[in-house]
Each structure stands twice: as C-alpha cells, then as structure tokens.
Amino acid sequence: MGHTLGLLGIVQMKQFLHIGMDKNLVSTLLPTKPLFLCHCSVSFPFPMPFRRHCSNLRGHSSLSHTNMAQEEGVVSLQEWQGWGTTSPLPTMVAQIVGDLKGLEQDLDAHMSFGGNGGKLKGNFRIQEDKKHRATYQALADSEKKLQFYSARQIACRILGSRGYLCQKCWLPMEDCMCSEVTSCSLHPGIRFWLYMHPKDFLRQNNTGKILWQVFGVDAASLCLFGIAEHEEIMWNSLKVAGKSKVWCLYPNKSAVLKSVKNAFDQEPVTSDEVAPSELKVETIHHFILIDGTWSNSAAMFRRLQDKAKLVWGDEDLPCISLNPGASAMHKLRPQPSWDRTCTAAAAAGLLSEMQLLPQFRSIELDKQAEAIEHALTILLEALTKRRVRMGRSITRKVRQTNIR
Incomplete structure (x- = not known):
C-alpha cells in the first residue's frame, strides 16, 4: 500500500507541475548536428519574478585559467559538494564560472537572473550568448561540445541558485523540506547511480535528489551527463564491479x-549479518537510473550503451524492466507508456520487487522503499503549498498528444 501511495503521489505531483519538454535537446546532442540551433539562453530550474544579482563572485575572463578560478574560490569545493556530490569541482565548470565573472568585469555589469524560467537577463545575457557561441564553435569535436554545453548549464544554475535554493532539497529556502525527510541506510549490497541530465540539475521538482537525501551521497551517487569527471568516477566503479553486477x-x-x-534468479541468499566493511566490491549491485525528461533520455541511454561497448564488448548494457504501475496512475496523468515513471518512484519500485525474492527478504528493502515514498510525499506537499501560495493552479491541463 505504501508503495502504491508513493507512486500515485508523484503522478499527482507531475499533474501539479508543468515540466517543459525540450524536444530539440536530443537532436542537439548528436554529433552530426550543431548544438545551438536557436537562441540558447540557459533556463533555470525555478521561476523568478524578480531580478537577482551575483555581485559577490570573483573570477577571470579566460577559459584557459582554470586554476585561477578555483583558487579564488568562485565556486568552492564545499559549495560544489553541498549540492549533492562527493566529486572534485569539474574543471570545465570552474572555467566557465571564471569566464562569466571575467565578462562581468569587462562589461562592468552584474549577472542577473529573472523572468519566466530564471534566465540570464539584460545586456549581460546578450554579450554572454555571443561569447559562448563563439567558444562552442571553436571546439573541435562533438565530445568537447557536449562537455561545454553540460558544464555551462551547471555553472549558470549554481550561480543563479545561490542564496535562493536549499542545497540539500533544491527547493527555495522558504519551502525547504529537509527537516521532514527521514534518512535511512540503503542495504550495502546496493548502490544507485543518478545519471542526471544538466537540465535537471537543481530543478525543484526533480525526484532523483531524494535518493541521496534519504540514503546519503555514497549510496546514491550523482553522475552528471557530459561531465567528464563524474562519468569517469561512475565507470571506474562499474568496471571494478563487472558487467554482471x-x-x-x-x-x-x-x-x-x-x-x-529473472535478473536475480541465480543470486544466492543474502545474509543480513554481513557488515558493510566485509562486503567485497564485486558483490555490490550497481543500478543506473537515467534522470532526465523522456525526450532527453534517449541520448543519455545511447551514451551509456556506447561506453559499455567500449568497456565490455559488443553486448548491450543489461536493462531491467519493472512491473507496470496501477491503472489509476494513468488516469491521473497519462504516461508515454506503462513502464515509465519518475526516477525516485522507479528506485522504490525496484526495491519493492527485490524484497519479494527469497534472497532479499531478510534485508528489509521494503522499508527502504517506504522511506523513498515518504520523501516523495513530502516533496509533493512542499511543491503544492508553494504553488497555492503563489496563486498558481495545482491541476495540470491535459494536452492533446499522440502517445505511442
């Protein structure tokens, strides 16, 4: 029952919140097409009816001065890791932050964010748009272009979220839900990887963030799509574990x-007496959850498949299909197909289904699934209260789409 309520809750949340689907993004990530085909202001993960300035930042205008940007603390390691990661500050993110601050100095103007979607505003936006387009065009290959695109999205979102979003729950400070979330230990034989699109980074209604809020950043690790350092960390762990895990x-x-x-038919019965320190790396099951809009997920999955073939050969990356949700979910909000749901609900569904297998019954995966569902309910309530307070509708208009 708890699992069903959690899944229904997140479907209701999607009713309440209009999530824009960027249909052009998948094609922009293909190496045969240019990335910026149209005006490319960065859209931020929060509505901002007012202008905010980032006047307390320091940096350097050259993209080549990475170390200077880091040494001057434009984005400190503590700030970076506060958003939900244990990785070092990515090099290209630091470069772009420094470049943005250098442009502020050159123009003698502050970065400001506002309007629908929280985009860069004013003359600064116009000049920054010209500069980043020129930088992008000068990059030699599609991989560098993707890395630049992802890093720019993330750098701008961090700068635009300072002092506005809570670093833990990614909600505005006045709507912070952290005190209501109950932490829980994930079974040490399981590790989640949140493979997140940069457009979902710091997005208020993102649900992947719930996993590390509940289980911690070591059990549920953030891996940002197109960020070389993040992808290297994830793949190093996956290589050690082996394809079968x-x-x-x-x-x-x-x-x-x-x-x-079917995936765990041959799995031996797990003992609940094994301490985490005694578990070998190769005994841990690694689950990759693609965290992005469905229109972006195809490019993300293709990137995973391409890397898996380089690491393990020609075979596809093993995929698990969860049982379809209750029909009531589709009445509340039609889904593209029965096997699609939000990231956190997928994780809860996986744990619930694993709990039914004899080899996992002793490790209380059902309670760990319930902890996710509880956090989803809290997120739904926080987002709903905010929309009501701001005078926005809590129901979503049904759009006529051809869902296949």
Whole structure:
C-alpha cells in the first residue's frame, strides 16, 4: 500500500507541475548536428519574478585559467559538494564560472537572473550568448561540445541558485523540506547511480535528489551527463564491479529486457549479518537510473550503451524492466507508456520487487522503499503549498498528444 501511495503521489505531483519538454535537446546532442540551433539562453530550474544579482563572485575572463578560478574560490569545493556530490569541482565548470565573472568585469555589469524560467537577463545575457557561441564553435569535436554545453548549464544554475535554493532539497529556502525527510541506510549490497541530465540539475521538482537525501551521497551517487569527471568516477566503479553486477533501469525497446525476478534468479541468499566493511566490491549491485525528461533520455541511454561497448564488448548494457504501475496512475496523468515513471518512484519500485525474492527478504528493502515514498510525499506537499501560495493552479491541463 505504501508503495502504491508513493507512486500515485508523484503522478499527482507531475499533474501539479508543468515540466517543459525540450524536444530539440536530443537532436542537439548528436554529433552530426550543431548544438545551438536557436537562441540558447540557459533556463533555470525555478521561476523568478524578480531580478537577482551575483555581485559577490570573483573570477577571470579566460577559459584557459582554470586554476585561477578555483583558487579564488568562485565556486568552492564545499559549495560544489553541498549540492549533492562527493566529486572534485569539474574543471570545465570552474572555467566557465571564471569566464562569466571575467565578462562581468569587462562589461562592468552584474549577472542577473529573472523572468519566466530564471534566465540570464539584460545586456549581460546578450554579450554572454555571443561569447559562448563563439567558444562552442571553436571546439573541435562533438565530445568537447557536449562537455561545454553540460558544464555551462551547471555553472549558470549554481550561480543563479545561490542564496535562493536549499542545497540539500533544491527547493527555495522558504519551502525547504529537509527537516521532514527521514534518512535511512540503503542495504550495502546496493548502490544507485543518478545519471542526471544538466537540465535537471537543481530543478525543484526533480525526484532523483531524494535518493541521496534519504540514503546519503555514497549510496546514491550523482553522475552528471557530459561531465567528464563524474562519468569517469561512475565507470571506474562499474568496471571494478563487472558487467554482471551492473543494471540500467530503462525501458529499452531495442534490447531484451529482464524482469527483477529473472535478473536475480541465480543470486544466492543474502545474509543480513554481513557488515558493510566485509562486503567485497564485486558483490555490490550497481543500478543506473537515467534522470532526465523522456525526450532527453534517449541520448543519455545511447551514451551509456556506447561506453559499455567500449568497456565490455559488443553486448548491450543489461536493462531491467519493472512491473507496470496501477491503472489509476494513468488516469491521473497519462504516461508515454506503462513502464515509465519518475526516477525516485522507479528506485522504490525496484526495491519493492527485490524484497519479494527469497534472497532479499531478510534485508528489509521494503522499508527502504517506504522511506523513498515518504520523501516523495513530502516533496509533493512542499511543491503544492508553494504553488497555492503563489496563486498558481495545482491541476495540470491535459494536452492533446499522440502517445505511442
């Protein structure tokens, strides 16, 4: 019952919140097409009816002066890791932050964010747009272009969120839900990887962040799409674990999907007396959850598949298919297909299905799933209260789409 309520809750949340689907983004990530085909102001993960300035930042105008940007503390390691990661500050993110601050000095103007979507505003936006387009065009290959695109999105979101969003829950300070979230230990034989699109980074209604709020950043690790340092950390762990211990939760129609039961049929019964320190790295199951809009997920999954083939050969990355949700979910908000749901609900569903198998019954995965569902309910309530307070509708208009 708890699991069902959690899934219904997040579907209701999606009713309340209009999530824009960037249909052009998947094509922009393909190496055969230019990345910026139209005006490319960065859209931030929060509505901002007022202008905010980032006047307390320091930096350097040259993209080549990475170390200077870091040494001057434009984005400190503590600030970076406060957003939900244990990684060092990515080099290109630091470069772009320094470049933005250098442009402030050159123009003698402050960065400001505001309006619908919280975009860069005014003359600074115009000049920054020209500069980043020129930088992008000068990059030699599609991989560098993707890395630049992702780093720029993330750098701007960090600068635009300072003093506005809580670093833990990514909600505005006045709506912070952290005190209501109950932490829980994830079974040490399981590790989640949140493979997140940069457009979902610091997004208020993102649900992937709930996993490290509940389980901690070591059990549920953030890996940002297109950020070289993050992807290297994740793949180093996956290589050590081996392909047989790596699964992707994604409805890949071009490959054979395994149910949770089929995936773990040969798994030995787990003892609940094994201490985390005694577990070997190769005994840990790694689950990759693609955290982005469905229109962006295809490019993200393709990148995972390409890397898996380089690491393990020609076979596809193993995918797990979860049981479809209750029909009531689709009445509340139609989904593209029965096997699609939000990131946190997918994680809860996985744990709930694993709990039904004999080898996992002793490790209380159902309670860990309930902890996710509880946090989802809190997120739904916080977002709903905010919309009511701001005079916005808490119901979503049904759009006529051809869902196949």
